[in-house]
Amino acid sequence: MKALFGGVLYCFSLLVQVHGTNFRFYGYEPQRISPAIRYTRPVLRPELPLGTQAAQNAISATVAQVHVNNYRFYGHHYQLPQKISPRVWHPRPVIRPEQPVSTQSNNSTTSTDTGRQCKSRPLDLVLIIDSSRSVRPGEFEKVKIFISDMIDTLDIGQYATRVAVINYASTVKIEFHLKTYFNKVDMKQAVSRIEPLSTGTMSGLAIRTAMNEAYTEKAGARPPSQNISKVAVIVTDGRPQDKVQEVSAQARASGIEIYAIGVDRADMQSLRLMASTPLDEHVFYVETYGVIEKFTSKFRKTLCGKDICSLGTHGCEHICVSTTDSYYCKCQDGYILNEDKKTCSKEVKPVVVVDPCKCESLVQFQRTVQSAIQSLASRLEEMTKKVQQYEHRLRHF
Known part of the structure; x- marks a missing residue:
């Protein structure tokens, strides 16, 4: 009996060597068994608490890396998304002290703003x-x-x-x-x-x-x-x-x-x-x-x-200038302030009128000077001629 069983085993080993692992046994061909899959434990970041959506995303991402997004698990086929977007963390907005914080009640709005800027009284x-x-x-x-x-x-x-x-x-x-x-x-x-x-x-x-x-x-x-x-x-x-x-x-x-x-x-x-x-x-x-x-x-x-100039009640025609408790008016270049201290008039430059008497005196003076110069020039010319005559006589003496 032992000899018969040993002979069967020997024949079976010969068949395996000839046909490999793919053979039919009484008309049945078993499927090839895939090697066992080893799953690595996902590593979660310390800031992600277990049970949150971020933690689940981290686990899914780790499984996708192991199975390349397409794998079989206990006979079921799973398809993971090709890319998992990272979770976006939004910091909590910080309200600066200088920003007014408004609270709404029904349809009205109440603000802690202290009011508009004052534009007067430097x-x-x-x-x-x-x-x-x-x-x-x-x-x-x-x-x-x-x-x-x-x-x-x-x-x-x-x-x-x-x-x-x-x-x-x-x-x-x-x-x-x-x-x-x-x-x-x-x-x-x-x-x-x-x-x-x-x-x-x-x-x-x-x-x-x-x-x-x-x-x-x-x-x-x-x-x-x-x-x-x-x-x-x-x-x-x-x-x-x-x-x-x-x-x-x-x-x-x-x-x-x-x-x-x-x-x-x-x-x-x-x-x-x-x-x-x-x-x-x-x-x-x-x-x-x-x-x-x-x-x-x-x-x-x-x-x-109060800024009287900004209120528009000052009455200045051109320029209003605010002071501590009041205001005053100014005019643009080329204008002068009228006696009412509010309106402006075109500045007119005075025309200088020359006294005719002074003009005639000036002309007479110019004539007198010119006549004196001509007289001196004439006398100088006469003296020059006399000097020339004396020189001529001396050369022929």
């Missing part, structure tokens, strides 16, 4: 901010936002409003002068870079620095002849550690209008000593730095005033 504006140790970093940031909002409401420019910022604690630092920036973008960037000094509260020293250094023509203040208002706004949350009454009086006497804003622990008596009169229009108080921005619209109305 100023030399100095902002004096307290950054002593009592002002927390978050509170100081709110002060800088308040300053940026004020800048947004003003008409900034070399011939419009100029702004300087003074930072003070126990020491005083002029962050930038009136002549440093004439556009809002650079000015607000400089404000964002201001760092607190975090020491004492020398408010009197800060006001003296503004008067003696910031409001000078060298630092960018305009001369008195231009009649530009000088305005200082001081923001503080404490009691001054130096005397403010005398130096504030000197500053006001020099023509500086002072507004005083007190926050939280500010001493009201000191604010009243620093501010200009009337006090109810120049002294303000808020409980926290979180609501200081409500003064933006207040200062806009106070500092801007």
